[in-house]
Amino acid sequence: MKTMLAGMALAGMMVALTAWAGGELARGEDVAEDTVSIGLDADPTGNTATSLGPIDSCVSLSTGDTIQVDLFVTDVTDLLAWETYFVYDMSVINIVSRDGMMFQAANSGSNVFDVSEGLPDIDGQYGVAAVDIAEPPAPDSGSGVLARLTLKAVGAGVSPANLSPIDVNGDGTIELGPWLKDLEGELMSDLDGDGYFDGPIANAQIAVDTACPESTPATPTAHAASPRPTPTISPTAERPGGSPTPDETPPLSQTVTATPPAATRTPGSSTATENEGSAWTGDPAIIGYVVGGLAVVLLGGAALLAIRRRRAG
Numbered sequence: 578m579k580t581m582l583a584g585m586a587l588a589g590m591m592v593a594l595t596a597w598a599g600g601e602l603a604r605g606e607d608v609a610e611d612t613v614s615i616g617l618d619a620d621p622t623g624n625t626a627t628s629l630g631p632i633d634s635c636v637s638l639s640t641g642d643t644i645q646v647d648l649f650v651t652d653v654t655d656l657l658a659w660e661t662y663f664v665y666d667m668s669v670i671n672i673v674s675r676d677g678m679m680f681q682a683a684n685s686g687s688n689v690f691d692v693s694e695g696l697p698d699i700d701g702q703y704g705v706a707a708v709d710i711a712e713p714p715a716p717d718s719g720s721g722v723l724a725r726l727t728l729k730a731v732g733a734g735v736s737p738a739n740l741s742p743i744d745v746n747g748d749g750t751i752e753l754g755p756w757l758k759d760l761e762g763e764l765m766s767d768l769d770g771d772g773y774f775d776g777p778i779a780n781a782q783i784a785v786d787t788a789c790p791e792s793t794p795a796t797p798t799a800h801a802a803s804p805r806p807t808p809t810i811s812p813t814a815e816r817p818g819g820s821p822t823p824d825e826t827p828p829l830s831q832t833v834t835a836t837p838p839a840a841t842r843t844p845g846s847s848t849a850t851e852n853e854g855s856a857w858t859g860d861p862a863i864i865g866y867v868v869g870g871l872a873v874v875l876l877g878g879a880a881l882l883a884i885r886r887r888r889a890g
Contacts, residue, residue, distance in 0.1 A: 613654075613766050615661065615723075615755055616779025617738050618647040626679040627721040635782040635789035642730045643673065646738060646781070647722045648705060650680065653757065653765070655716035659723060660706035661755035661774075662743060666736035667701045669785050673727040677707045680721035687715045693724070702743065702753060716760040733786035741780060742773050 616632065623630020624647050638644055648661060663672070677691040688711035694704040705724050709715055742754030754773035757765040766776035782789065 612652050612776075613757070614651045614777035614779065615740060615757070615774065616649055616651075616777075617663070617740055617781040618649055618779075619738060619781040619783065621645050621647040621722070621725065624649070624722050626683040627719060629720050629722070632779060633781070634779070635784060637784040637787065637789050638730050640730050640732065640786055642785075643727060644730075644783075645725055645727050646783075648724045648726070648740065649720070649722050650757070651720040653720070654718045655760040656681070656718070656757060656765075657714065657716045657760050657762070658706075658708035658758045659756065660704065661723075661740045662753050663703045663705060663726065664737060664739040664741075664743065665701055665703070665728075665783070666734065667698070668732045669730070669734040669736035670728045670783050671731050672696060672698050672703055673729050675705065675724055675726050677705065677724040679725060680719075680723050681707060681709050681717050683721070684709075684715050684717045686713070687711050687717075704753075714760055728783065730783075730785040734784075735787065735790060736783045736785070738781040738783050741778050 618624060618629070618632045619636040620633035621630075629649055629651065632649075636644060636646075648663070650656070650659070665672075674696065675691075675693055677693060678689055681687055681689045687709050689707055689709050692706045692708060703726075705726075707723070709717070740755055742751040744750060745752040751771060751773055755778070756767070756772060756774050759765055764772065764774075766774050768775040784790070
């Protein structure tokens with residue numbers, strides 16, 4: 578009897594420990610997902626659609642020169658749709674053209690729809706976006722170039738070439754920013770639930786008629802998470818009057834973003850959290866297993882005490 582009760586107690590504790598370890602493992606996987614990064618390479622030499630060479634944080638050129646820069650992603654898994662904003666100084670550089678048929682289009686069976694803003698850009702916050710609407714779905718994994726922009730130098734100075742989230746009106750809330758969605762429509766690396774990418778972002782600079790500053794953003798850095806979630810803000814607000822073509826000037830405001838077309842598979846809710854989906858990863862499940870294990874231990878102890886009292890009597 579003692580052996581059976583001891584075995585029951587041990588089994589209960591093993592179940593509790595297994596559940597705790599499973600939860601920790603799931604959390605470790607969430608952390609690993611945060612290794613996904615995005616950024617801008619000021620010199621695309623060595624880059625292909627599905628591979629990256631050295632990442633350059635600054636390039637120097639002369640007024641009238643034309644260059645290309647790459648918007649890249651690293652270590653992504655099952656990417657289906659994405660959006661980001663290229664923020665720059667229009668008095669220093671202008672966007673001439675873009676090519677969004679690179680990383681996603683390289684996958685066999687892809688059907689990539691470029692939903693970027695039209696050109697010429699009008700506000701120095703250029704929205705670039707694409708979605709793969711292939712059926713069956715053809716998501717992409719790995720590292721490569723999401724889009725390549727062609728820029729022309731139009732004036733002396735140093736322009737930012739940033740992809741970081743933007744607080745447009747200075748109220749402390751992000752209104753524009755990058756996001757990535759996977760095959761299930763879940764946002765990648767959205768740690769605070771505000772709908773925007775919180776992983777590392779590598780920004781760059783474009784110097785015209787001057788040398789690159791000595792201190793340039795050489796490595797990706799994660800932007801600070803919002804102090805509170807803002808679920809009412811959507812990263813894909815509908816563009817007035819429909820999506821423009823690359824050759825027309827869109828009637829944009831600062832808060833307009835590209836909207837993917839209707840498809841049989843659409844990205845899911847932007848409010849998913851890391852504890853949704855699996856019963857092994859949530860805190861309530863872990864607490865339940867621990868309480869169950871402790872209950873078995875207590876019952877075993879009570880049974881042993883009753884046996885001893887019976888023998889003593």
